[in-house]
Amino acid sequence: MNAPDRTPRTLRLHPTDNVLVALDPIDAGRPLDGGLVAAARVPKGHKIAAAAIPEGAPVVKFGQIIGFATADIVPGAHVHVHNVGVRDFERHAEAGEAAERVSTLPPATFEGFRRADGKVGTRNYIGILTSVNCSATVAKYIAQAVERSGILEEYDNVDGVVSLVHGNGCGMAGRGEGYDLIERTQWGYASHPNFAGVLLVGLGCEVFQIPRLKERYGIVEGDHFRSFTIQDTGGTRRSIEAGVGVVREMLPRANAVRRETVPASALVVGMQCGGSDGYSGITANPALGYAADLLAAQGGTAILSETPEIYGAEHLLAARAETPEIAEKLMERIRWWEEYTARNGGEMDNNPSPGNKAGGLTTILEKSLGAAAKGGTSPLRGVYEYAEPIDTDGFVFMDSPGYDPVSATGQIASGANLIAFTTGRGSAFGAKPVPSMKLATNSDLYARMTEDMDVNCGDVLDGVPLEEKGRQIFEKMLAVASGEHTRSEDLGYGDAEFVPWHVGAVM
Amino acid sequence: MNAPDRTPRTLRLHPTDNVLVALDPIDAGRPLDGGLVAAARVPKGHKIAAAAIPEGAPVVKFGQIIGFATADIVPGAHVHVHNVGVRDFERHAEAGEAAERVSTLPPATFEGFRRADGKVGTRNYIGILTSVNCSATVAKYIAQAVERSGILEEYDNVDGVVSLVHGNGCGMAGRGEGYDLIERTQWGYASHPNFAGVLLVGLGCEVFQIPRLKERYGIVEGDHFRSFTIQDTGGTRRSIEAGVGVVREMLPRANAVRRETVPASALVVGMQCGGSDGYSGITANPALGYAADLLAAQGGTAILSETPEIYGAEHLLAARAETPEIAEKLMERIRWWEEYTARNGGEMDNNPSPGNKAGGLTTILEKSLGAAAKGGTSPLRGVYEYAEPIDTDGFVFMDSPGYDPVSATGQIASGANLIAFTTGRGSAFGAKPVPSMKLATNSDLYARMTEDMDVNCGDVLDGVPLEEKGRQIFEKMLAVASGEHTRSEDLGYGDAEFVPWHVGAVM
Ligand SMILES: [Ca+2]
Ligand SMILES: [Ca+2]
Ligand SMILES: [Ca+2]
Ligand SMILES: [Ca+2]
Ligand SMILES: [Ca+2]
Known part of the structure; x- marks a missing residue:
């Protein structure tokens, strides 16, 4: 036409x-x-x-x-x-041989919350976590009671009190990879720099035991971390009262922190793709990849995940690994996924569907590279399991499902203090305590769901160079990290999107 | 002492x-x-x-x-x-040879909401369901906006508007047992007699497709069921507005229904056990079992579940089956569980632990019978898969994990209009849209968590006969079914405890 x-x-x-x-x-x-x-x-x-x-x-x-x-x-x-x-x-190219884009940007900064452990937050929340679904309602009512009390008006520097509830924590094996995943996720949130303080509420008799978590990580209760169980506290009403009391004690100290100028190297961005379309691989994903390269060049961390979606292009990612050990860890994760899907009666299959082919995708490499384009072209400096703490600058991979809330939950647990989320069909995703900026792959979507979108990458199709779009995304990352609200924050997302990966039987 | x-x-x-x-x-x-x-x-x-x-x-x-x-x-x-x-x-005793307790109670009734399809509700809610986690926040804000608008004050007969959100619906196989489980659970809730009307909100691009659900069950949108997706509606804010509009349309009709006297045969009670202790098997469980026998004798339905907890006593349950086909379906489910746990690297093991033995439990049969005691002694008239619609009077079994929120979610999806929950350590469980009455196994717990408990069964240890306690529980069931609030309803439980069983890989 x-x-x-x-x-x-x-x-x-x-x-x-x-x-x-x-x-x-x-x-x-x-x-x-x-x-x-x-x-x-x-x-x-x-x-x-x-x-x-x-x-x-x-x-x-x-x-x-x-x-x-x-x-x-x-x-x-x-x-x-x-x-x-x-x-x-020969897809097993020599590790690290792939080229790195050189950033020409001067050193960048943002305004963040520097924590005692050296980590930097982009938001300043108090979190109410739960060890099990059985304490979800108590956690919700603690957060709600604090919000409704009006007391937060006295604490301008606190972004809010958020309860993050879930469906796990019992009816599961008390050891093994399923338990480890939940434990890592919980502690990743409890120690996240976007929380000034965390209260972990349990029921008491659940499989996921708070004392075991504390022993595992050497946690001492104090200003930053508190916990109790409903059974020890004597029921629902007393637990809500106790929880409100804990939050009240945490608020003055939480409010005392101030944003300060920190280098962009303190930014840890989890990259996500949800509701992909034919434009994802040619507009928003490569533009985000360019921003990820700029971030990596500044010493920041850019996390690629969603293992099933890069399946088929893993050799090309491995070829970008800085060391053979990093490449091998990626291939080990791929083998784990092949086993995981097989044991569940499925198989890894990222081949282009008839619809993909009609849209112009020819091979599994092309399809997977479209997803991996979010990762840019920097050397791969680390491979992490789901919710494992990320301690490396530059471009890294954290294993996760492709399912957005599960993948983003793992990235946040791993330390992401910002989520950058591309979408073609239109996802409305938001998380707490970490802001999520959403990048539309096409201008039709952007027009249809403008209120949910932070950046339109559809104009790449109208001639805006990918490099320019990438720089624009990078600037937006710094602004959001400094406190500028994303659309999903303005809309109030993030209380229902904490979805830890559940692996194993529910018993 | x-x-x-x-x-x-x-x-x-x-x-x-x-x-x-x-x-x-x-x-x-x-x-x-x-x-x-x-x-x-x-x-x-x-x-x-x-x-x-x-x-x-x-x-x-x-x-x-x-x-x-x-x-x-x-x-x-x-x-x-x-x-x-x-x-x-010879545990394969002849099916149906086990004795049935004969009820001496006259025909009982309660005050329920009779629906157009003949089912009877014990509460009268409007539900906001979600096809996927990606629409959870929209669903929550629809319910919240209606509640905060004050409009519900005009509709005295409506118990409330509840959003039931979850972590599933995408990142999963589009066919097979995992998909079927979610689909049955969703439709079980959407068609539950405790809902006067239901709105199902999707994102649009998720694996769980609302059009497939409608086709599968022949659903026609109308006064009782409505749906839309966020992508079709143009984003978060418009979807919340649209949802509030749907609820406003549903409210007058929902408010027009009145409780009427119905026979106890319309009662469908899901039996649950959470946080068991050494008293569960000798106080609350057998007392509840007696109430279940009274209910079955009245033509009501009593649902036993929590397959892993009755493992080891399945032959004794099978021996109570009315037909060999019912017994075989139970044994088939047991074999499925053995395969399910094995594929997930575990095994079925309900043998008494050292702690159980120290407490006096001698054999796996004794331990499993303590859990199965909730089911009373009536003939087993049906075995159902998780969330499968229950169409039989009397004592039935619905397969589920032992994990309370997952098991209760399945029972409600199967048609339970009341949950009876025994607890020794102290669970605070509550569900919506179905009331959950909680039965303490010991008086210490009852004293410690009185505000969370509906019935103290600890006095069985002080000489109250099990039969008398069973009658008391049965009377309480009728009262709660008629509208008397349970403790968990007064405390506001039920918005966070909808946890559909997820089977299979998260992808
Ligand atoms: Ca809130
Ligand atoms: Ca860094
Ligand atoms: Ca995704
Ligand atoms: Ca009946
Ligand atoms: Ca249970």
Whole structure:
């Protein structure tokens, strides 16, 4: 439907690519920018050869091999399943050989809350956590009672009191990976720099035992961490009263902290993708990847996750690992996932669906690279299990499901103090205590759900360079980290999105 | 520590038992009620022989075989692991041969809400359900906005507007048992007689698709059921507005229903046990079992669940089945559980722990019968999968984990309009839209958490006969079903305890 007098738009995602993405449908014979002429009809979203690709030569998109020509491909040809295939190639490239984008930005800063342990918060909450679903209602009423009391008006520097409840903590094995996951997640939240203080409420007889958590992490109760159980405290009403008392004690100290200027290296950004569409891999994800490269260059931390969605491109991520040990840890996680899905009667399968193929995705590499594009091109400096504390600067990977609330919960437990979330279909996700900025992959979505979106990346299709969009996202990260509200914060999201990964039988 | 001049108390749980339970520690040589003399020291909670039990003869407690004498046991002897063992015996007793207690109560009634489909509600709520965690916050704000608007004051017959949110609905396989479980649970709630109307809110792109649910159950949107997605509606704020509008439309019709006198046969009681202690199996559980027998005799439905907790006594339950098909369905579920725990790296194990043994539990049969005692002694008239609609009167079994919120969620989805929950350590559980009455197993707990407990069964230890306690529980069931508030309702429980069973990988 493009006007006959307008040149159909194409997008080159990386300087070394030998294919372009058609942003408009292209008729055979149409001249394109750069002297190229379409040799065949190319649907919107599909690939067109930017140069001759001889049979057997790699097809390069995102600066990465997405497959190999199965026939000689002429410049301007439609590049898809009819002339591209995947074959075994040496994907175990030497760890760390992939290039790093060099940032040209001067040192950046933001205004954060520096905590006693050296970590930096982007928000200043008091949290009410629960060891088990059986204490969820008490936790909710503690937070609600404090909010309704009006006392928070005296404490301007406190962003709020939030209860984070969940469905786990009992009816589970008392040891093993399922227990460890919950324990890491709980402690990751309890020790998160966005909390000035945390109260952990239990029932008492649950499998997840607060004394075990305290022993495991050497936790001493004090200004930052308090706990009790409903059974010890004598029931619901007394527990709510006790909890309100604990929060009242924590508030003056929580309110005394002030934002101060800190380097961007203190920023730890969890990257998320939810409700992907055909634009995710060509607009918001690579733009976010550019921002992640800028962040990594500043000594900040950028966390890629959602293991099932990068499945098929893991060798390319591993090739970016700084050490063979990091590469091996990633491959070990992939094997774990193959076993996890198999034991649950499924299988890892990220192959392009018929719908993906109709939209122009040709190979599993191309599809997975579209998701991995959020990670940019910096060296991979660490691989972490779900909710494991992240102690490395730069680009890292934290294993998680692709399911947004579960993945973001793990990233926050691992130390993320900001979430950057791309969405094509339109997710309204928000978390607490960590702000989540949402990046629309297309302008239609942005127009339809403007109130839920922080950045429109759809204008990349109108010619805004990915680098410029990436810088814009990076600047927005610094602003949000400094206290600027995201849309999901203004809408009040974050009390219902704490969803720890549950692995294992419910008994 | 009993005064030397007071006869130590003992408890006979069933007329045919050949052992008594010591309610006080008993010294060797102490005379007991009924002419018995203790032949050895018997700790509190342990068993004492009420008659001679020759080697090889069955040891009978709860009216059931809990093991066999491994030596000749004299009257007054301590009966425990030193003289009792389990051996293979014909536990596949003829289905249906077990006795049924005959109720002597006249026909009972309660005041319930009769719905158009013939089902009877015990409460009258409007529900906001969610297809996925991604719509949880919108659902919460719809309920909150309606509550805060004050409009509910005009609708006295409506108990409230409740949002039931959860962590599932995406990052899961789109078919198979995990999907089926969620789908049954959602529809069980959406069609529950305690809801006058239900709004189901989705995000749009999630695995759990509302159109599939509607097709599966032939649902037509109307006064009782409405749905929309956030993506179709254009974001968070518009979705909350739309949801409030739907609730406002539903309220007048919801308010028009009136309680009317209905037979006790319309009562469907889910039985639960949480935070068990050494008294559960001898006070609250058998008292509840007596109430369940009274209910079954009236044509009501009593649902036993918590499969892992009755493991080891399944043959005795199967022996009570009315037909071989019902018995086989129970054994099939047991085999499924063995496979489910094995695939998750665990095993079914309900054997008495060292702590159980110190408390007086001798065999797996005895332990499991203590949990199954909630089910009374009526014939087993049906076995259902989790959240499967229950269409049978009398005593039935619904498969579920032992974890309270997950099990109760399944029972409510199956049609339970009342939950009866025994607890020894002290659970504060409450659900919506269904009232949960809590039965304390001991008077210490009742004193410590009186505000959370509805019935004290601890006085069975002081001589209140189990039959009398059972009648008291049954009367309380009718009162609560008629609108009398439970403690957990007064405390405001039930918004955070909707926890559908998640089976399978999170992806
Ligand atoms: Ca709140
Ligand atoms: Ca850093
Ligand atoms: Ca995702
Ligand atoms: Ca009935
Ligand atoms: Ca239980």
